[in-house]
Amino acid sequence: MTLTGDRDLLQIVYKNLLDNALKYGRPGGAIRLVFVSEGALLRFEVWKQGEDLSEAQLSQVFDKFVRLRRAEGLAQGTGLGLFITRDIVRKHGGEIRAECPGDQWVKFSFTLPAPT
Ligand SMILES: Nc1ncnc2c1ncn2[C@@H]1O[C@H](COP(=O)(O)OP(=O)(O)OP(=O)(O)O)[C@@H](O)[C@H]1O
Ligand SMILES: [Mg+2]
Numbered sequence: 001m002t003l004t005g006d007r008d009l010l011q012i013v014y015k016n017l018l019d020n021a022l023k024y025g026r027p028g029g030a031i032r033l034v035f036v037s038e039g040a041l042l043r044f045e046v047w048k049q050g051e052d053l054s055e056a057q058l059s060q061v062f063d064k065f066v067r068l069r070r071a072e073g074l075a076q077g078t079g080l081g082l083f084i085t086r087d088i089v090r091k092h093g094g095e096i097r098a099e100c101p102g103d104q105w106v107k108f109s110f111t112l113p114a115p116t
Contacts, residue, residue: 002115003042009088014044016081017108021048023075024106037114041094045109053106058098062086085110 003010021031025048034045053061053068060066065079082098089096089110096110 003112004115005092005112006088010092013085013088013110016085017044017046017110020081020108021046023077024048024050026050029104034109040114041111042114043109043111045107047105047107049104050106051104052102053098053100058100061098062096 018031025031029049030047031049032045032047034043034047036043036045057068061068062082062085064083066082067077067079086096089112092112094110094112096108099107099109101107
């Protein structure tokens with residue numbers, strides 16, 4: 001399947017979501033990558049196990065310069081990654097969301113229009 005988009009910008013999206021899963025997951029915790037083709041949409045999911053996030057935290061993570069925990073000063077980051085990621089996804093006509101489906105999973109999923 002061929003996806004039309006800006007390769008460099010979409011790489012920023014994949015890289016940030018994977019980096020985050022690795023940086024903020026617990027040691028030994030699982031990571032799941034899911035790719036689903038749903039009619040007019042492609043959906044990508046990056047799941048990582050580590051801790052539950054509250055609704056308030058989930059709604060903040062896409063804002064500029066947000067870092068949820070002080071201890072994350074130890075993991076390098078600017079707090080800009082998800083802000084930029086959402087912008088790139090939207091510019092490609094997609095949407096991104098963060099959810100906490102339970103059992104300490106945090107799930108980021110984004111859609112892109114499928115090639116026509
Ligand atoms: N998969 C995740 N699980 C738990 N918390 C997360 C996850 N992804 C992001 N976060 C939280 O959201 C904050 C913002 O993430 P974002 O990617 O925007 O910035 P960053 O990772 O801190 O910096 P950068 O992306 O520039 O390296 C993170 O600092 C972290 O607190
Ligand atoms: Mg990041």
